[in-house]
Amino acid sequence: MGKKQQAIKNIDLTSKLADYIAVHPEASKKVFASGGSVVPFSATDKELNKANEELVKDLLKEGKNVVKAEETKSKLEPWKFITVPS
Amino acid sequence: MKRRKRVKRRYYSARLIHKLIRLYKEYVGKKLKLIETSPAEIYLSEYDRITHLASINESRKILETVNISYEILLEGKWITIVRFDSHHGYLHRHTRISLTDEAEIEDSVGVKKTGSPHSWYTWAIQDIKRKFIEYRTAFTRRNKIPYLGY
Numbered sequence: 001m002g003k004k005q006q007a008i009k010n011i012d013l014t015s016k017l018a019d020y021i022a023v024h025p026e027a028s029k030k031v032f033a034s035g036g037s038v039v040p041f042s043a044t045d046k047e048l049n050k051a052n053e054e055l056v057k058d059l060l061k062e063g064k065n066v067v068k069a070e071e072t073k074s075k076l077e078p079w080k081f082i083t084v085p086s
Numbered sequence: 087m088k089r090r091k092r093v094k095r096r097y098y099s100a101r102l103i104h105k106l107i108r109l110y111k112e113y114v115g116k117k118l119k120l121i122e123t124s125p126a127e128i129y130l131s132e133y134d135r136i137t138h139l140a141s142i143n144e145s146r147k148i149l150e151t152v153n154i155s156y157e158i159l160l161e162g163k164w165i166t167i168v169r170f171d172s173h174h175g176y177l178h179r180h181t182r183i184s185l186t187d188e189a190e191i192e193d194s195v196g197v198k199k200t201g202s203p204h205s206w207y208t209w210a211i212q213d214i215k216r217k218f219i220e221y222r223t224a225f226t227r228r229n230k231i232p233y234l235g236y
Contacts, residue, residue, distance in 0.1 A: 003131040003236045004219075010130040011215045017128070018211040022204045028142060031126055037135075038128045055129055069128075 001051045009048045013040035017069055020079050030081040036065030043071040060086055125153075133159045133236055134222075136214060137166075140207065150203050154210040156218055160185065160231065167225045170197070170210040177206040181221075185229040 141150040155169030
């Protein structure tokens with residue numbers, strides 16, 4: 001997957017994440033308080049997730065705190081936030 | 087002879103007035119307790135990211151869109167090419183022109199002016215979603231960088 005294609009798909013996920021964060025204060029606590037690098041993960045696009053896993057590895061190598069924002073299929077909890085151990 | 091309708095006057099008790107003043111003071115006090123979050127970076131690719139910084143209150147509600155910026159990696163450095171903030175009480179955009187000069191052009195053309203900080207926050211992300219290729223193309227073209235910097 002090209003970097004441009006990855007960016008287009010990730011920004012689509014980011015806008016969904018922003019809509020969720022704006023409405024759910026507990027999510028903003030997890031994202032904002034982390035002060036780290038957030039990488040979104042799709043509920044359906046495996047190719048994008050593979051590219052994003054590589055991105056997570058690169059960020060960890062740079063010594064950054066990484067939080068995975070995983071989109072889920074659940075309506076009750078559409079996003080899960082996982083802190084990746086360095 | 088027509089009888090005039092009697093106007094009923096309402097009187098508020100001193101106790102009620104004091105209660106309203108106390109509630110107002112509490113509200114203002116709560117509103118001023120702002121927490122500025124640490125910057126969070128959302129990575130779009132190895133060469134693109136969005137950084138956001140917001141002021142939130144104690145209940146974690148976004149009260150001010152402090153900074154939402156679109157950054158690109160060029161020559162090993164992260165460069166903010168467009169950013170939105172609402173420091174002056176309304177949302178506006180800062181656009182960087184040159185790679186060598188950090189000066190920015192400030193404008194609010196086509197930027198959402200009404201609404202709450204919540205809606206500004208989502209609007210700014212939506213704008214970057216719609217136009218990030220456009221912003222990137224314009225910046226790389228101005229600075230004569232080939233292939234959009236990818």
